[in-house]
Amino acid sequence: MDILIAAALAVLQPHMLIIILLGVTAGLFVGALPGLTATMALALMLPFTFTLDALEGLVALGAVYMGTIYGGAFTAILLNTPGTPSSIATTFDGHPMAKQGRALEAISVATIASVVGGVVGVTFLLIAAPPLAQLALKFGPAEMFWVAILGLTLIGSLATGSLLKGLLGGAIGLLIGTIGISPIGGESRFTFGWPPLQAGVSLIVALIGLFVIPELLQMIRRGQASLEPSDTIGNTGFQFMSALRTVLSKPVNLVRSCAIGQVIAVIPGAGGSITSLVAYNEARRWSKTPETFGKGNPEGIVASESSNNVMVAGSMVPLLTLGIPGAPPDAIILGVMLLHGLRPGLDLFTQTGVLANGFIISMGLAALMLAPIGLLGGRLIYRVIIRTPHYFLVPTILIVTILGTYALRNNVIDVAIMLGLGVVGFLIRGLGLHAAPIVLGLILGTIAEQGYVQSVLGGMALDIPQLRLVANPLSQVLIALIVLVIVWAAWPKRFSRKKQG
Amino acid sequence: MYIRINTELLSGLLGLALAAIFWFNIGDLGFLSAVFPNSVLLFLAVVSGLLVLVGLFAGEPVTIDMRGVIPVVFGIALLAIWWLGIRHVGFVTTSVPLFAILALVLKRRQGPLSLRDVITAVVVACVVVGGFFWVFSELLGIRPFRAPFP
Amino acid sequence: MSEIFSTRRTALAGVMAACIVAVPAMAQDFPSRAIEYIIPFNPGGESDVTARLQEPLMEEALGISVNVRHQPGGGGAVAWADFQANAEPDGHEIIGINIPHIVAQPIQRADAGYTTEGFDIITWFHMTPHVVVVREDSPFQTLDDMIEFARENPQSLTVGGSGTFSGNHLEALRLQELTDVQITYIPFTGTGPLPAAILGGHVGAVISNSTLGVEMGDNVRVLAVASEERLETLPDAPTFRELGLDIVGGTYRGVAVPNGTAPEIIEVLADLFTEMNQTLGERQVPMGFQMTDIRGEDAIDLMVRLREQYGDFLN
Numbered sequence: 001m002d003i004l005i006a007a008a009l010a011v012l013q014p015h016m017l018i019i020i021l022l023g024v025t026a027g028l029f030v031g032a033l034p035g036l037t038a039t040m041a042l043a044l045m046l047p048f049t050f051t052l053d054a055l056e057g058l059v060a061l062g063a064v065y066m067g068t069i070y071g072g073a074f075t076a077i078l079l080n081t082p083g084t085p086s087s088i089a090t091t092f093d094g095h096p097m098a099k100q101g102r103a104l105e106a107i108s109v110a111t112i113a114s115v116v117g118g119v120v121g122v123t124f125l126l127i128a129a130p131p132l133a134q135l136a137l138k139f140g141p142a143e144m145f146w147v148a149i150l151g152l153t154l155i156g157s158l159a160t161g162s163l164l165k166g167l168l169g170g171a172i173g174l175l176i177g178t179i180g181i182s183p184i185g186g187e188s189r190f191t192f193g194w195p196p197l198q199a200g201v202s203l204i205v206a207l208i209g210l211f212v213i214p215e216l217l218q219m220i221r222r223g224q225a226s227l228e229p230s231d232t233i234g235n236t237g238f239q240f241m242s243a244l245r246t247v248l249s250k251p252v253n254l255v256r257s258c259a260i261g262q263v264i265a266v267i268p269g270a271g272g273s274i275t276s277l278v279a280y281n282e283a284r285r286w287s288k289t290p291e292t293f294g295k296g297n298p299e300g301i302v303a304s305e306s307s308n309n310v311m312v313a314g315s316m317v318p319l320l321t322l323g324i325p326g327a328p329p330d331a332i333i334l335g336v337m338l339l340h341g342l343r344p345g346l347d348l349f350t351q352t353g354v355l356a357n358g359f360i361i362s363m364g365l366a367a368l369m370l371a372p373i374g375l376l377g378g379r380l381i382y383r384v385i386i387r388t389p390h391y392f393l394v395p396t397i398l399i400v401t402i403l404g405t406y407a408l409r410n411n412v413i414d415v416a417i418m419l420g421l422g423v424v425g426f427l428i429r430g431l432g433l434h435a436a437p438i439v440l441g442l443i444l445g446t447i448a449e450q451g452y453v454q455s456v457l458g459g460m461a462l463d464i465p466q467l468r469l470v471a472n473p474l475s476q477v478l479i480a481l482i483v484l485v486i487v488w489a490a491w492p493k494r495f496s497r498k499k500q501g
Numbered sequence: 502m503y504i505r506i507n508t509e510l511l512s513g514l515l516g517l518a519l520a521a522i523f524w525f526n527i528g529d530l531g532f533l534s535a536v537f538p539n540s541v542l543l544f545l546a547v548v549s550g551l552l553v554l555v556g557l558f559a560g561e562p563v564t565i566d567m568r569g570v571i572p573v574v575f576g577i578a579l580l581a582i583w584w585l586g587i588r589h590v591g592f593v594t595t596s597v598p599l600f601a602i603l604a605l606v607l608k609r610r611q612g613p614l615s616l617r618d619v620i621t622a623v624v625v626a627c628v629v630v631g632g633f634f635w636v637f638s639e640l641l642g643i644r645p646f647r648a649p650f651p
Numbered sequence: 652m653s654e655i656f657s658t659r660r661t662a663l664a665g666v667m668a669a670c671i672v673a674v675p676a677m678a679q680d681f682p683s684r685a686i687e688y689i690i691p692f693n694p695g696g697e698s699d700v701t702a703r704l705q706e707p708l709m710e711e712a713l714g715i716s717v718n719v720r721h722q723p724g725g726g727g728a729v730a731w732a733d734f735q736a737n738a739e740p741d742g743h744e745i746i747g748i749n750i751p752h753i754v755a756q757p758i759q760r761a762d763a764g765y766t767t768e769g770f771d772i773i774t775w776f777h778m779t780p781h782v783v784v785v786r787e788d789s790p791f792q793t794l795d796d797m798i799e800f801a802r803e804n805p806q807s808l809t810v811g812g813s814g815t816f817s818g819n820h821l822e823a824l825r826l827q828e829l830t831d832v833q834i835t836y837i838p839f840t841g842t843g844p845l846p847a848a849i850l851g852g853h854v855g856a857v858i859s860n861s862t863l864g865v866e867m868g869d870n871v872r873v874l875a876v877a878s879e880e881r882l883e884t885l886p887d888a889p890t891f892r893e894l895g896l897d898i899v900g901g902t903y904r905g906v907a908v909p910n911g912t913a914p915e916i917i918e919v920l921a922d923l924f925t926e927m928n929q930t931l932g933e934r935q936v937p938m939g940f941q942m943t944d945i946r947g948e949d950a951i952d953l954m955v956r957l958r959e960q961y962g963d964f965l966n
Contacts (some may be wrong), residue, residue, distance in 0.1 A: 001918070036641070039693070039694055039695070040694065040721075041516075042694070042695075043694030043695065043699065043721065044641060046694075046700070046703040047703055047706055047707060050703070050704070050707070054649030056598045063914055084551070084558065089785060101956070119854075136847070136851075137514055137847060137850055137851035137852075138851065139847075139851070140848070140851055140853035141837075141851075141853060156513055162509070164551055164552050164555065165508075165512055165552070166507075167548045168512055168516050168545070168548050168552060169542050169551060171516070171541060171545040171548055171549075172519065172545070173644045174541045174544070174545075175519065175520075175523060175538070175541050175542070175545060176540040178523075178537065178541060180724070180725065181725050181726055182530075182533065182534035182537075183729075183840050184533050184534070184815065184838050184840075185531050185532075185535075185750040185815055185838075186533075186534075186726070186759075186762055186814055186815030186816050186817070186838065187530055187531060187533075187534040187759075187760070187815075188725070188761070188762075189528070189530060189534055189538060190523060190527070191529070191539070191764070192526055193648055194731060195728070195729075195732050195762070195763065195764030196732070196760050198724060198725030198726075198728050198735075198763075198764065199724025199725050199759075200724065202724075211579070216576070217576050217577070218576070218583065219577040220571035220573065220626075221572050221609065222569060223569075223572065223607060225613070253567050264631055268844065270849045274642075301645030309935065316846065322847065322870075323846045323849055323866055324841050324843075324844070324845055324846045324850075325695075325849040326691070329695075330693070330695070331693070331695030331843055332694055332695040334695070335695050335696075335699070336702040337933060338700075338862075338866060339700065339704075339938075340854075340936055341937065343866060343868055344866075345869075345870065347868075347870060351774070354556055382647055389608075390579055390604075390607065390631070391603075391604045391607035392594075393606055394603060394604075394607060395600040395626070395629070396600075396629050397599065398583075398600075398603075399596060399629060399630060399633050400544040400633060402583070402587070402596075403633055403634070403637045403643070406643070406646065407643040407722055408636060409721065409722055409723055409729075410589055410643070410644050410689075410722040410726065410730075411648070411722060411729065411733075412587065412646060415587065416584050416588075419580045419581075419583075419584055419679075422580070423577050423580065426573075428512070428515070429512055430508075430565055431506075431508045431512040431515070432508050432512065432563075439610070441608075443908050445537075448537070449537040450839075450840065452536070452537060453536065453537065454837050454838075454839070454853075456534075456536075457809070457835055457836075457837045458809050458835065458837060458854070460547060460806045460835045461804065461805070461806045461807040478576070490550040500860075531911075533815070533838075643720070644687060644689075644718070644720045647737055
């Protein structure tokens with residue numbers, strides 16, 4: 001307890017609060033630009049953190065991280081473009097709300113959900129890091145394979161309309177993910193004789209292409225913006241209170257989403273892109289009115305944004321206790337810790353407890369600061385977007401996506417892939433093939449492949465190496481869960497309801 | 502203008518075509534690299550085959566709204582030119598004129614253009630392109646595109 | 652085999668000599684603009700963190716700005732191919748390079764897009780020797796225990812490492828060859844997932860870089876180190892040579908410029924990296940790095956030696 005108080009005092013210094021404020025603000029704007037990821041934001045900050053002491057450096061990184069993940073929600077809502085992969089699910093209901101003139105409400109709901117998620121994640125990190133870390137270690141290659149398969153069952157609900165077309169989209173996504181150097185075998189695949197394709201199709205490049213470009217082509221086609229300006233701008237202010245009521249009126253959804261976020265976040269390698277999709281899917285599954293999802297139901301935003309902000313602190317559990325980066329940005333935080341001579345492990349919490357706990361507490365403060373900064377910043381971004389005439393908005397978004405895509409890996413080929421996938425994505429929309437299942441396939445393909453091949457390799461001493469996949473109790477639990485999900489989805493009553501919707 | 506197409510059949514055929522393209526380009530891979538793509542290709546082929554069957558026997562043609570095809574074709578062509586320009590000419594030199602052209606084409610559909618509109622579009626194009634280029638290359642330290650001109 | 656390599660070595664020397672003659676001295680103009688320092692891997696890895704440490708020191712010494720850029724993909728190959736095709740040979744564009752990557756990829760891939768000889772190496776500035784690591788409660792007290800288990804249970808011992816045809820993998824193959832046992836090497840995508848694999852018991856042992864052994868501290872036991880002498884940071888871990896196995900190897904990191912860069916410029920940069928190693932060493936040696944300064948002929952010799960040692964595994 002003394003350590004916690006000392007840590008809190010160390011963080012509640014004026015200059016620390018300024019670092020957090022600046023970090024969250026910077027992260028928010030970076031996160032709102034498609035292509036600029038949390039990982040990149042943290043990498044850009046590295047040289048600055050060398051001039052700070054260990055705690056200050058970590059606090060700055062934590063604040064930027066929190067801000068970036070939240071910033072992705074803005075463009076998801078306003079432009080149907082997830083700023084980071086973790087806000088894919090935010091587009092599903094956020095953008096329909098914006099089209100209905102409820103953009104500010106959507107942003108307010110996203111903000112409050114993010115704050116709650118961030119604080120929940122930090123609390124768990126403070127009180128339950130060691131047991132959660134043990135849970136994380138249970139997920140080996142075989143378990144990861146089943147997690148990926150479980151994720152693929154999400155297609156059932158992401159597919160709007162035909163299930164077969166959803167599966168086709170998922171398969172296309174899986175296939176796109178196999179382009180490039182194979183993750184386990186190390187050989188180059190499907191490069192069609194062209195060395196630059198060794199880099200493969202980055203998830204974020206595909207994400208930008210499949211989500212943004214079709215939206216722009218749609219605006220070019222219709223000759224008008226897809227957003228309805230809100231009548232209520234100005235007179236209801238931030239709509240803070242009503243948004244708070246919206247979030248708190250469905251406490252079960254909030255608690256469930258945070259719990260999902262917490263569990264998935266500690267599984268190393270799963271990452272924020274899946275957490276928000278799973279939380280969204282569950283919110284819809286358990287809702288009494290699942291047909292309202294995808295058409296502007298704030299509950300969808302609550303699920304997505306609360307779970308992905310839990311992930312920020314949640315992924316620090318394996319990082320701080322075991323030195324295992326739970327998500328890509330964590331690798332940079334690990335790098336900074338090691339440079340300052342801090343070794344992850346339980347010693348971190350005892351010997352350097354003030355530092356470790358101070359870092360965690362600062363992330364909680366960063367989460368709280370999302371509320372004022374996000375509501376002000378969100379309003380600013382909203383105004384800029386809504387007041388810009390569509391004929392300037394379309395080329396501006398295009399410029400930003402091109403630069404953002406290039407910035408990701410300094411690779412001009414990525415820009416061509418992004419634009420090409422965007423055009424294809426637009427054309428196959430007419431066939432009823434949507435972006436979400438394709439992106440899901442792309443996310444899960446690598447996880448599934450690694451898990452499968454590593455498990456089979458691990459079973460080389462068995463007569464049938466594939467048996468290694470089902471050997472562990474946790475694998476069997478996951479398989480049971482998958483069967484349950486499929487049976488549930490195929491239940492006749494729900495089937496007929498879906499057809500009506 | 503509307504057309505009626507059988508989307509199940511078409512998407513099934515698309516999937517089969519994709520599977521074929523990848524199947525014939527898989528090359529000589531070891532087990533570790535080949536096992537997963539092979540499974541995916543099989544899965545893709547099965548799903549696509551089912552879609553073709555559904556399309557043939559139970560497919561209902563869907564009416565597709567083909568209005569606005571010309572602007573879309575224009576948009577796609579613009580994207581292609583944009584990329585070629587960035588690659589072979591330069592980011593700013595390509596983006597400023599294309600930005601202005603796209604803005605003017607979109608504005609044109611609301612009514613005739615005046616000289617003032619043209620000047621505004623060019624100025625906005627310079628400011629937006631230059632501004633974002635500066636933010637990315639100077640502030641965020643992203644390497645400028647490798648091309649003869651800025 | 653060695654004949655081919657010596658021919659290549661002569662060719663390399665020839666290329667270097669040709670450059671000396673062909674390029675007029677323009678070192679006095681160097682540096683005249685900002686330096687691009689390209690890292691062909693993701694942010695957060697050893698290459699990146701090292702470059703981030705070098706960045707401010709370089710800026711101070713040269714009086715110009717240095718920009719570290721990432722261009723990840725294909726295990727580094729995409730950036731290396733782009734660099735050899737497009738970078739100006741004037742010293743203002745430098746790129747991080749790694750052994751064994753730049754030796755192994757062009758041999759093993761049909762078209763990696765670049766060649767090992769396409770770089771003029773400034774210097775290999777540090778290396779991380781390979782280590783064999785087991786969990787602290789593992790039954791293997793020594794390397795001999797592990798080898799013995801593998802001998803009695805072919806293929807049962809799983810050993811994790813980063814990547815296929817990577818340094819870790821080649822070291823595992825060499826260990827098998829020298830001890831004549833069958834182990835199952837399981838590649839992971841980078842060093843990041845290895846702590847989870849070992850602590851979660853998903854693999855029996857891990858072959859990784861010395862930094863991992865230092866970082867994981869008391870949670871693991873380091874059975875052997877592939878360095879010439881014991882490491883200060885891992886005093887209890889014997890070297891392979893002490894255990895009677897001739898394995899010395901690790902991941903070397905360095906920087907390179909395109910072929911045709913003036914030797915004076917390369918020397919200016921090489922001296923700078925050597926100087927920076929003093930400062931960097933204070934931070935990196937305790938993390939398990941070994942600072943090196945391998946340049947000129949020695950840098951090429953190092954690659955030729957490795958190609959001789961591992962070339963058979965790659966074909």
